Amino acid sequence: MSNTPHLTFDLNDPGISKGHLVIPNGSDSEALSLPVFSLNKGEGPRLLITGGCHGNELEGPIVSRRLVDWLPEAQTCGRVIILPVLNLPAVQAWSRDTPVDGLNLNRVFPGRADGSVTERIADAVSRLILPMADTVFDLHSFGPKWDFPPASTTHPIADADLMAKTVRLAEAFRFPMTLVWEFHDTPGMFDTWAQSQGKVFVCVELGGGTVGSESLAIYEAGVRNALIALGLVDGKAEYLTYRQQKSSQTLATLSSDELKSPARGIFEPRCSVLDEVKLGDVIGILHSMDSLSADSIYIRAPTTSIVCAIKSGVHVDFNEGVALLARPLKV
Amino acid sequence: MSNTPHLTFDLNDPGISKGHLVIPNGSDSEALSLPVFSLNKGEGPRLLITGGCHGNELEGPIVSRRLVDWLPEAQTCGRVIILPVLNLPAVQAWSRDTPVDGLNLNRVFPGRADGSVTERIADAVSRLILPMADTVFDLHSFGPKWDFPPASTTHPIADADLMAKTVRLAEAFRFPMTLVWEFHDTPGMFDTWAQSQGKVFVCVELGGGTVGSESLAIYEAGVRNALIALGLVDGKAEYLTYRQQKSSQTLATLSSDELKSPARGIFEPRCSVLDEVKLGDVIGILHSMDSLSADSIYIRAPTTSIVCAIKSGVHVDFNEGVALLARPLKV
Numbered sequence: 172m173s174n175t176p177h178l179t180f181d182l183n184d185p186g187i188s189k190g191h192l193v194i195p196n197g198s199d200s201e202a203l204s205l206p207v208f209s210l211n212k213g214e215g216p217r218l219l220i221t222g223g224c225h226g227n228e229l230e231g232p233i234v235s236r237r238l239v240d241w242l243p244e245a246q247t248c249g250r251v252i253i254l255p256v257l258n259l260p261a262v263q264a265w266s267r268d269t270p271v272d273g274l275n276l277n278r279v280f281p282g283r284a285d286g287s288v289t290e291r292i293a294d295a296v297s298r299l300i301l302p303m304a305d306t307v308f309d310l311h312s313f314g315p316k317w318d319f320p321p322a323s324t325t326h327p328i329a330d331a332d333l334m335a336k337t338v339r340l341a342e343a344f345r346f347p348m349t350l351v352w353e354f355h356d357t358p359g360m361f362d363t364w365a366q367s368q369g370k371v372f373v374c375v376e377l378g379g380g381t382v383g384s385e386s387l388a389i390y391e392a393g394v395r396n397a398l399i400a401l402g403l404v405d406g407k408a409e410y411l412t413y414r415q416q417k418s419s420q421t422l423a424t425l426s427s428d429e430l431k432s433p434a435r436g437i438f439e440p441r442c443s444v445l446d447e448v449k450l451g452d453v454i455g456i457l458h459s460m461d462s463l464s465a466d467s468i469y470i471r472a473p474t475t476s477i478v479c480a481i482k483s484g485v486h487v488d489f490n491e492g493v494a495l496l497a498r499p500l501k502v
Numbered sequence: 503m504s505n506t507p508h509l510t511f512d513l514n515d516p517g518i519s520k521g522h523l524v525i526p527n528g529s530d531s532e533a534l535s536l537p538v539f540s541l542n543k544g545e546g547p548r549l550l551i552t553g554g555c556h557g558n559e560l561e562g563p564i565v566s567r568r569l570v571d572w573l574p575e576a577q578t579c580g581r582v583i584i585l586p587v588l589n590l591p592a593v594q595a596w597s598r599d600t601p602v603d604g605l606n607l608n609r610v611f612p613g614r615a616d617g618s619v620t621e622r623i624a625d626a627v628s629r630l631i632l633p634m635a636d637t638v639f640d641l642h643s644f645g646p647k648w649d650f651p652p653a654s655t656t657h658p659i660a661d662a663d664l665m666a667k668t669v670r671l672a673e674a675f676r677f678p679m680t681l682v683w684e685f686h687d688t689p690g691m692f693d694t695w696a697q698s699q700g701k702v703f704v705c706v707e708l709g710g711g712t713v714g715s716e717s718l719a720i721y722e723a724g725v726r727n728a729l730i731a732l733g734l735v736d737g738k739a740e741y742l743t744y745r746q747q748k749s750s751q752t753l754a755t756l757s758s759d760e761l762k763s764p765a766r767g768i769f770e771p772r773c774s775v776l777d778e779v780k781l782g783d784v785i786g787i788l789h790s791m792d793s794l795s796a797d798s799i800y801i802r803a804p805t806t807s808i809v810c811a812i813k814s815g816v817h818v819d820f821n822e823g824v825a826l827l828a829r830p831l832k833v
């Protein structure tokens with residue numbers, strides 16, 4: 172077993188290739204073989220699609236796997252590389268972070284060749300895969316504890332030109348929501364690292380909560396819309412019907428738009444994603460399970476806004492996020 | 503601290519009482535105080551409502567907590583006792599089983615006074631709470647890994663009279679589905695223990711997957727329908743609108759109706775709960791993440807049936823359940 176990360180095939184091979192990205196073993200784990208698909212049709216855009224960065228967000232791996240089946244018929248030019256599952260041990264454990272080292276793969280980029288298994292995955296992707304692409308779709312979701320609409324997102328990017336390109340491509344998914352998300356915990360993110368290399372990076376958030384057949388069809392159609400916009404696939408973009416509505420809006424959310432729990436207890440959601448709320452509207456209710464004599468606490472909207480994420484009914488700690496509000500992006 | 507389980511008030515007190523069921527400490531945990539609500543209006547049915555037996559099924563605790571708010575206005579007679587959270591440590595950990603001893607509270611009834619914390623909870627409920635009721639609604643859900651409709655369920659009961667009473671009361675919820683569920687892993691279940699004491703026990707399965715505001719309203723209305731049927735609350739039962747449909751059907755599912763995964767991999771659901779399927783229809787697809795060269799495996803319906811549960815998009819092991827089929831109950 173070679174002790175450097177390597178691919179079992181050459182990404183420059185023409186046509187379809189299926190093989191693995193091998194992550195070398197270390198003191199904390201055996202070597203990993205991450206499945207890789209490549210379809211090289213020569214000149215044109217070079218797109219990388221990744222899924223399964225977090226192990227409890229399986230929408231991305233499923234949509235990626237569907238693409239592997241139909242891209243060979245549909246792709247007209249350029250190169251597409253797909254890694255359906257970046258963090259295989261986390262996916263097998265249905266865990267956001269990697270069980271063996273407790274790390275969040277999306278906080279350790281560009282990784283370390285001599286690091287723990289999560290860092291070795293980031294290192295292999297950074298060195299062997301990312302340089303082969305100009306554009307990245309990293310397929311996430313909000314995971315099982317949140318409800319979230321199908322959305323394409325980006326954090327604000329200092330480079331105005333790259334920011335404009337990124338928002339334009341994010342909107343091409345025609346998801347119900349395109350979101351510019353101010354977020355300060357960015358060191359080590361795949362986004363930040365790819366952008367530092369000049370890539371257009373769209374963080375695709377394929378909903379949240381239950382992964383069902385109807386929502387998967389919406390997610391796949393949105394990714395197809397973006398492939399059409401890039402010129403990799405022929406066809407006409409579709410508007411997507413989500414919860415009986417066809418709509419598409421570009422929103423912005425600030426760090427201060429996250430509503431936190433005022434105490435520990437069970438959070439009861441009282442609104443749905445994409446609801447419009449005004450000052451004082453009830454977003455959710457926090458029920459103490461210490462005593463039934465304690466009044467439940469109503470969590471209200473601090474201003475007119477649109478609910479872009481709401482936590483499922485779960486037990487939360489004091490100051491844990493329970494909802495994310497947003498408003499139309501001012502350009 | 504007394505070393506026997508006790509209530510901080512007398513369940514025979516008239517009117518509203520709010521207090522705690524105290525589970526004594528043991529070598530594995532501190533004492534626990536489980537919140538208890540009691541509304542004693544004298545003669546009439548004696549109902550116990552419990553939630554939070556499994557810590558990642560928070561629909562029950564939320565609906566219970568709502569009842570605590572409106573029952574004082576609505577209850578006309580009899581006694582209602584509510585324990586919104588039976589397994590507080592599991593709820594706080596969002597874990598089906600109790601973290602400290604790894605036990606499933608719904609497999610250790612009637613419990614043991616000198617056992618581990620899960621067994622001590624079962625013992626306290628069996629000895630101090632259950633004898634005060636004739637009817638039990640135990641509020642569960644299918645948890646975050648499954649989609650499931652709002653349903654009232656029972657396992658088959660040997661005593662034909664008790665079975666008939668139980669099915670009749672289960673149907674009074676008017677949920678989209680009433681389910682008679684053949685299931686062999688029953689020793690130690692709260693159901694089985696309560697039935698052995700002659701109680702009418704309805705295992706209420708308040709959906710599965712994301713816990714959202716719209717589904718919570720359906721769950722609460724169904725429980726209210728059953729309270730009306732018992733004569734505890736005045737009013738008219740409502741038919742519930744679930745996924746744009748008003749319907750109510752009584753189904754049966756056998757142990758052999760559980761579809762298992764033919765291999766390990768990521769399960770992609772391809773149908774929705776309450777879909778009618780016929781022989782050969784695709785229920786879901788199993789994608790290997792070992793290699794993209796392996797064909798995905800289509801999991802098909804073995805017979806005409808109704809899908810009553812389908813797993814969310816998650817990684818599954820070989821032989822893990824991915825769907826549950828059912829058919830109309832033959833009376």
